[in-house]
Amino acid sequence: TQLLEQSPQFLSIQEGENLTVYCNSSSVFSSLQWYRQEPGEGPVLLVTVVTGGEVKKLKRLTFQFGDARKDSSLHITAAQPGDTGLYLCAGAYTSGTYKYIFGTGTRLKVLA
Amino acid sequence: GAGVSQSPSNKVTEKGKDVELRCDPISGHTALYWYRQSLGQGLEFLIYFQGNSAPDKSGLPSDRFSAERTGGSVSTLTIQRTQQEDSAVYLCASSLAWLGEQYFGPGTRLTVT
Numbered sequence: 001t002q003l004l005e006q007s008p009q010f011l012s013i014q015e016g017e018n019l020t021v022y023c024n025s026s027s028v029f030s031s032l033q034w035y036r037q038e039p040g041e042g043p044v045l046l047v048t049v050v051t052g053g054e055v056k057k058l059k060r061l062t063f064q065f066g067d068a069r070k071d072s073s074l075h076i077t078a079a080q081p082g083d084t085g086l087y088l089c090a091g092a093y094t095s096g097t098y099k100y101i102f103g104t105g106t107r108l109k110v111l112a
Numbered sequence: 113g114a115g116v117s118q119s120p121s122n123k124v125t126e127k128g129k130d131v132e133l134r135c136d137p138i139s140g141h142t143a144l145y146w147y148r149q150s151l152g153q154g155l156e157f158l159i160y161f162q163g164n165s166a167p168d169k170s171g172l173p174s175d176r177f178s179a180e181r182t183g184g185s186v187s188t189l190t191i192q193r194t195q196q197e198d199s200a201v202y203l204c205a206s207s208l209a210w211l212g213e214q215y216f217g218p219g220t221r222l223t224v225t
Contacts, residue, residue, distance in 0.1 A: 031211075042116070042203050042216025043155070088154065092211060097168040100145070102155035 003027075004089055004103035012109045013079055021074045021106045023089035028069050030092050035102075037086040046074075079110045114138070116217035118204050124223045125194055133189040133220045137206030144187050145207075145214060146179060150200040161187060162210050173198075194224045 007022045023032070031050045035043035047056050049065035049072060056063045060083075062075040072089055089103040117136045125131050137144050146158040158171045161181045172178070176194075181187040191198055201221050205214040 041218055042205065044216070045213055048213070090155075098160065098211070099168075099171075100157050100160070102147075102157070104154050 004091055004101055006087075006089060006103040006106050008106060009104065010107050010109075012111065015080055015110055015112050016078050019076050019079055019108070021076075021087055021108075022071070023073070023103050024071045025091065026070065027093065030069075030094070032065055032069070032072050032089060032091045034063055034072070034074055035088045035090060037088060043086075043088055076108075079108075081110045081112050084108060084110050116204055116206050116215050118202075118217040118220050120220060121218065122221045122223075124225060127196060127224055128193055130190065130192045131194055131222065133191075133202050133222070135187045135189070135204030135206075135217060137185060137187070137204070138215055139185075141206035141208050141215075142184065143207045143210045143212065144181060145205045146187070146189050147203040147205070148173075148200045149203055149219070155203065158189070191222075194222075196224050198222060199224045 004023055004025050013019055031048055033048045034046045036046055037043040047058055047063045049063055052067045052069045054065045060077045064073050076083055087106045087108060092100050116138055119134045123131055142163055144161040147155045148158055149155045159166050159169055159179050163184050164181045176192045179189045199222055201219040203216055203219045205216045207214045
């Protein structure tokens with residue numbers, strides 16, 4: 001069974017601090033996405049990474065895909081209260097047919 | 113343009129009853145996906161459609177679950193003889209093409225009493 005494990009599971013930090021969220025698997029993914037989900041809403045896609053070693057930046061968010069395409073990280077610089085939410089990584093792989101799995105999630109709270 | 117919509121937004125049903133959950137994808141999106149998100153747990157992939165076809169139904173939790181899509185648009189997820197463990201938020205997403213960027217609806221919160 002494919003599994004995407006995220007760490008930490010919960011994170012509470014002060015405004016202005018930096019943080020990193022990790023997404024790890026023992027399996028190789030053809031692509032990996034990061035989403036943010038707020039209460040009562042569906043996840044919203046932040047970024048897709050495809051190439052091993054790829055780094056993408058989205059304002060204060062930096063995403064990296066591991067060289068072996070088994071892991072990824074999300075780094076937030078100078079966190080703001082608006083960054084509060086559930087961060088989810090997700091990956092696509094084929095096992096006879098298409099499968100798409102989500103990570104276990106990291107719930108981030110940024111305190112003003 | 114309109115995003116993905118789901119109805120109802122909330123559903124409370126008694127154990128043993130059947131429920132139908134509806135998803136209206138973004139117009140023109142050929143791929144549609146159903147997920148389940150239980151309290152304190154991540155999203156569980158249930159089934160996807162390419163057009164009206166669901167190539168793999170192995171992600172459905174049991175044979176009480178079924179899904180269909182008609183006209184390449186609206187999809188319905190049906191749960192028969194609901195059980196308490198079926199309580200969860202059921203999310204639908206659509207993408208322009210298979211493996212494309214997925215846009216999620218707000219979900220249907222199902223509570224089985």
